Amino acid sequence: MTAAIVIRPRRRVFPGSDDQVGRARLFVGQVLGGCPVSDEAVLLTSELVTNAITHTASGRGGKVMVAAYRDDTRVRVEVRDDGSAEIPVVRPHDEAGDCGYGLGLVELMAHRWGHRGGRRGRVVWFMLEWKTNR
Secondary structure (H helix, E strand, C coil): CCCCCCEEEEEEEEECCHHHHHHHHHHHHHHCCCCCCHHHHHHHHHHHHHHHHHHCHHHCCCEEEEEEEECCCEEEEEEEECCCCCCCCCCCCCCCCCCCCHHHHHHHHCCEEEEEEECCEEEEEEEEECCCCC
């Protein structure tokens, strides 16, 4: 049996404004640097932070908290927002429009994803996994 390497979760709070999406990507990239799925995690973080700013109270003067967890074969990223009456759902690909497909990308790329919470705050998370050559 091998011992799991667990890196303590790292969290950062960002103002709920569009210019913070890049800062959230940079944060996750730094936390997960060298990880086999760091590029994918950065992309999916961008989608979730953008959704939080666009669709929740976070984008109206609130904040967004991003947490990244890593062990030896997986990563979990959580994006906590200030809440909304809207429930995060994957938009069908056949609907017209130029936006609204971020959760579809999360569903496509992540091994698992989900959400909890509601009007007073919500966490949307994803998990990415990889195999080690041991």
